[in-house]
Amino acid sequence: MxxxxxxxxxGLQGGLSFLESNALVTTSNHARLPRLGLPDLGCGVGxxxxxxxHVFENKxxxxxxxxxxxxxxxxxxxxxKNLDRVLAEWRVVQHxxxxxxxxxxxxxxxxxxxxxxxxxxxxxxxxxxxxxWTRVPGADLHDLMPLxxxxxxxxxxxxxVRIVQDFLELTVGLENTSSYLTYRASTLTEWDFLSAVAxxxxxxxxxxxxxxxxxxxxxxxxxxxxxxxxxxxxxVQIHLAGHTNKGAYILDTHSDFVVDRVWELYxxxxxxxxxxxxxIEWDSEIPDFxxxxxxxxxxxxxRNEVARTVGxxxxxxxxx
Amino acid sequence: MSIQPDxxxxxxxxxxxxxxxxxxxxxxxANVDAEAEIRMVIAGNDRLTxxxxxxxxxxxxxxxxxxxxxxxxxxxxxxxxxxxxxxxxRAYLAAIPPSSWTLRDLGVAWPAWLDQYEHFPSGxxxxxxxxxxxxLGFITAxxxxxxxxxxxxxxATIAEDAWPDARILLQPSLRVFAFKHAVNGYRWAVRRGDxxxxxxxxxxxxxxxxxxxxxxxxxxxLAVGEHALLVQLAAGATLSYACEQANALDPEGVEAQLGxxxxxxxxxxxxxxxxxxx
Ligand SMILES: [Fe+2]
Numbered sequence: 001m002x003x004x005x006x007x008x009x010x011g012l013q014g015g016l017s018f019l020e021s022n023a024l025v026t027t028s029n030h031a032r033l034p035r036l037g038l039p040d041l042g043c044g045v046g047x048x049x050x051x052x053x054h055v056f057e058n059k060x061x062x063x064x065x066x067x068x069x070x071x072x073x074x075x076x077x078x079x080x081k082n083l084d085r086v087l088a089e090w091r092v093v094q095h096x097x098x099x100x101x102x103x104x105x106x107x108x109x110x111x112x113x114x115x116x117x118x119x120x121x122x123x124x125x126x127x128x129x130x131x132x133w134t135r136v137p138g139a140d141l142h143d144l145m146p147l148x149x150x151x152x153x154x155x156x157x158x159x160x161v162r163i164v165q166d167f168l169e170l171t172v173g174l175e176n177t178s179s180y181l182t183y184r185a186s187t188l189t190e191w192d193f194l195s196a197v198a199x200x201x202x203x204x205x206x207x208x209x210x211x212x213x214x215x216x217x218x219x220x221x222x223x224x225x226x227x228x229x230x231x232x233x234x235x236v237q238i239h240l241a242g243h244t245n246k247g248a249y250i251l252d253t254h255s256d257f258v259v260d261r262v263w264e265l266y267x268x269x270x271x272x273x274x275x276x277x278x279x280i281e282w283d284s285e286i287p288d289f290x291x292x293x294x295x296x297x298x299x300x301x302x303r304n305e306v307a308r309t310v311g312x313x314x315x316x317x318x319x320x
Numbered sequence: 321m322s323i324q325p326d327x328x329x330x331x332x333x334x335x336x337x338x339x340x341x342x343x344x345x346x347x348x349x350a351n352v353d354a355e356a357e358i359r360m361v362i363a364g365n366d367r368l369t370x371x372x373x374x375x376x377x378x379x380x381x382x383x384x385x386x387x388x389x390x391x392x393x394x395x396x397x398x399x400x401x402x403x404x405x406x407x408x409x410r411a412y413l414a415a416i417p418p419s420s421w422t423l424r425d426l427g428v429a430w431p432a433w434l435d436q437y438e439h440f441p442s443g444x445x446x447x448x449x450x451x452x453x454x455x456l457g458f459i460t461a462x463x464x465x466x467x468x469x470x471x472x473x474x475x476a477t478i479a480e481d482a483w484p485d486a487r488i489l490l491q492p493s494l495r496v497f498a499f500k501h502a503v504n505g506y507r508w509a510v511r512r513g514d515x516x517x518x519x520x521x522x523x524x525x526x527x528x529x530x531x532x533x534x535x536x537x538x539x540x541x542l543a544v545g546e547h548a549l550l551v552q553l554a555a556g557a558t559l560s561y562a563c564e565q566a567n568a569l570d571p572e573g574v575e576a577q578l579g580x581x582x583x584x585x586x587x588x589x590x591x592x593x594x595x596x597x598x
Contacts, residue, residue: 136338139418139419
């Protein structure tokens, strides 16, 4: 989908008129390519401390590993040695949690300088973090706080993403988060907000399909509508994970297997998006490595099946 | 703060940032003052009220930071017990809000804050303060910068008369402590999974934490003079000044063992350079 055309016919409030006259309508060349022209790495696993020993010893032939950037933004010691051991054997992508791209506090240049040095070292093909805010003046909440879906927030976030991308000289992928509250101030749907930010910032999207499911449950929207609305060429990576259903809401705990409905949504997303690097996140109650890798293999099987049946442009069969 | 319906993004964030750092459940009577403002900002849905939605984030803020402190301060946590530990963690987070982007830094100010804290449960304070410093030492030594240890050839070239004015530069990961209790033994017992007793008799203890070749943090017991010497050298003193200061505490030790200590430090990679006067 090009320019602002994706906005039409979605019943958006008049407030979006600002989008038609500004930089959003210019479409960069890379936005015409699937995944913004970035590679499909296959199906990978988040690299987590309980698995280090197993991974180093057994060298599993996993397609790629995702590193949490913050775990390696240290001055010395074992984390840096582990990093180099990983880089010697596997392709990696970097995923962060501390960028706070939606915060109203200034960008943290010390963090960004360290992040840039790490991206140079890891040669990550893109870098991701969350579409959220994490800080207020005087305090870092260390949480992925949801943004109000407003024009003001679109402009604010998009401008900061552009600055960060220019500085890092790397495509930034913004991840949709799971959220547990909605704001009265919001005038856009979450998917229109995500799309507007990504288009205006000319950045990538890390589509967390589980987060779409969780937020759809928590806020009562339709997950399929969401998946069908986001700008398809901007999705550079997909996350899949498990969660915890508390009844009145779902908490994004990354503590379990991917649920059946999320697998269905994943299949649906692939039919539209083509083959996208897919990563399994498992961050608490972490089972053995092979169990997590098994989820990645399941994702790979679905990808191959969709590629065979849909056979659309941009879908490459990838070995499991 | 008071929030208005047309609040800016920054105002909404400041409002929520203060809300999630409150110590009591947002549904509790202590927070009834905030309810009208929460309703002005947060929409809620048919399953959760605006207050309940905000409470999810408040609870997660507390659990995340409590867990991080609990993981980083295992000995302190064991010594105090869960209730007292959580009480102190809440007080610390309220006094010194998390300010770094990394949770790794969450507890860096806690030991110094505890040094000034006066409301420990009866008798627990002196050991608690020492355990806090020891726990933090393990955290900061683990990922401190590494420098290449000094080469033996360089040491051999230093003229005899250059040593008194020499400054010995130490590995950035080296930490030295003087404790009044054998808190290191207590910490190891906790790490082994033992449940140590609730009594820790007074016993003067001097220890160093250092990162070994295996990149794990190890500890070494020090003589009192050796500890004093390392403290002086780390502060930039010349060898002769450091020896004078250490000598006052441990005259026999410094004189008899200085050479042995130096080679011991070098073998463990603690010495990264020896700077002599030009
Ligand atoms: Fe995710």
